[in-house]
Amino acid sequence: MDHVAALYVVPTPIGNLADITPRAIEVLKQVDLIACEDTRHSGKLLNHFGIETRTMAVHDHNERNRAASIIAKLEQGESIALISDAGTPLISDPGYHLVSQVREAGFAVIPLPGACAAITALSASGLPSDRFSFEGFLPAKEKGRSDRLSALVDATRTLIFYESPHRILPSLNSMAQHFGEDRLMVMAREITKTFETFLSGTIAQVIEKVESDANQQKGEIVLMIKGAEVKEDGELSPEVISTLTLLSKELPLKKAAAITAQIYGLKKNALYKTGLELDL
Template sequence: MTSNKTTYIEQPTLFIVPTPIGNLGDITQRALDVLNSVDIIAAEDTRHTGKLLSHFNIQTRTFALHDHNEQQKAQVLVDKLLAGESIALVSDAGTPLISDPGYHLVSQCRQAGVKVVPLPGACAVITALSASGLPSDRFSFEGFLPAKSKGRKDKFMEIAKVERTCIFYESPHRITESLADMLDVLGPEREVVLARELTKTYETIQGLPLGELIEWIEEDENRKRGEMVLLIHGHREPVNEELPDEATRTLAILVKELPLKKAAAATAEIYNLKKNALYKWGLENLS
């Protein structure tokens, strides 16, 4: 690992440097070399990044660049680059610019003719997708879900007929409400994967039809904790599955005494049918 900036970096450069999303062992040797060699590390949170640098005994000075100051401070960093310094851009975790600051800085660097070099590395979106079991040939990353219910439902309506896999970030304190909104719009049959605490001790990747996934999450409060990625299977044209008349009649009777979810589960057991199909039929015909 070299500390000679002039030999490792041939010209002033902005390096985009991914950092681990949980497991420090995921940092690359190239990332360590760059962080040691640049003149400045532009960090989303200098205190958070300071812990990472301390762990790897990196002494490079840091510069705060976050959502609230990036538009004002980006030109300061561009001027330093034009004056001959090299800079590494990092976020708190993962690849910069992916729902993290950096867009304005990179855009201004390219406009000014500054060399921009991206390093490959950790990214929660790609990590989750690779292990999700959902189609990965076509996908879109949609960032964080809106904070308000109406905004979330509008977003789910927007993607309801989209055939590619759609990926969102969500915070643990909103996961229950977000999945409830998703259920209202996409229904209980849509396959959804929850990937939480990726690369960490309690990493969990669970995929189920949405109705069952919500039940699974509600079984254990720990499943609502940690950094979360939600992956939604793209729209598929439904296969017409006729429910037997006797099953729907039974469901209609049971729902008078039981909540729809329990009535659907009981009817499914009696007739050996899918409870989600019965639940959906109940929503459409008995509510």
Template structure:
């Protein structure tokens, strides 16, 4: 079967090669050209699956110039695939300028679902996943890193970062300093690989464990932080008071307080008292 002319966004495994989907293999076999972040790195993956399709390099340093050449390949009737070193292209990887240019020239961009380190780690983190903010890599310089975290300090969403092993301790120190030593952290390392680990605790606690174990400063890392929780003068989170308010519209305050306490991990008497004081 001949693939329709389009740019195909093809995710590749983030560690475990068994996560490569049959559709991804099929597309990479059938396109005329595969644009790779690193042809040498991707060459090993393609060889593993017996894929002999022609490849070309597309990375941060040549993407803008290469995008027009790839459009010319599409114009010649050739389907093209884009892959990164691992995971879903464009997620902290090259591809944004290419996709924008291809769409602007009127060609279809076809995304395939597949591995993404941020989403995979979040699903197992135990942190709120209904709303989250993916922030990519924190800045490498200390001042910029602290400024970025200060900007995010009161963001209520779960924050997700990628981090390199040689900077993980510095980033954890910055998080403890800006977001607070008790801010809940989950550090996922080597997700889907042999030495996959998840560290959970306050920022200071996770930092201490990372410093004490050199193995925790190796490999690919996804760092996740619980979002900011606003509290009133009595220490009741604003979100818990909102839950209590909604429940009290249908239930007696005592029952509403008991349910809200269970949802948010608080003491029901404290919530009941706060509800009385709020006139619920």
């Protein structure tokens, strides 16, 4: 690795330590500093691979302040790696503010490919993977969770969520309420670990399995919901109409229709006609 003043975004294993890449190990050994979400947690991984690089804690509560310190180190010619507790940094983990400020300061941000629970789960789910939306964690409070799910009811793409064990049943029950008990889904748990599990079926069936087995209420969880069926009668979903309306406020209707068609995989002429009918 050439020693350049840059921020390396380095994925780490989500469970199985063998999933770290040789390049990730090399970068972590050769940079001047590793910015960790939790230095104690990452210390176990670094010790396992004989990585002695000094570390600094960069997490949700101090990220904005740490960014200035890290940029100062880059200005002095140091190279820095960013890692999270597991998986790819920034994907429901800290790092967005740091990466944004480092790029704004004119330094290179070099990403390494690697483990990501959402993509790993999707690849084995059997759900449509040509179009999907990663939604991260749902809000902890019932009202916020309900509002988020309500906005996604008509989405035709596969939806991916992360969820914590103590909220898994409330979230599944909210999904049943909003998407309907018969909507197909897959719940992946403890991916790449000893007790890796995939539960598939309708939302109601998955709820039944989780309620009857306390072990399914433990560990790291990825929830994947099949998208809503595309309406065959030509009626456009509220989500499509909303997107077309918003875009038409900033763009000519023809352009707004073309972009909306690209987003949802629809015919632009039909959207243009709908826009005319709605007087957008």
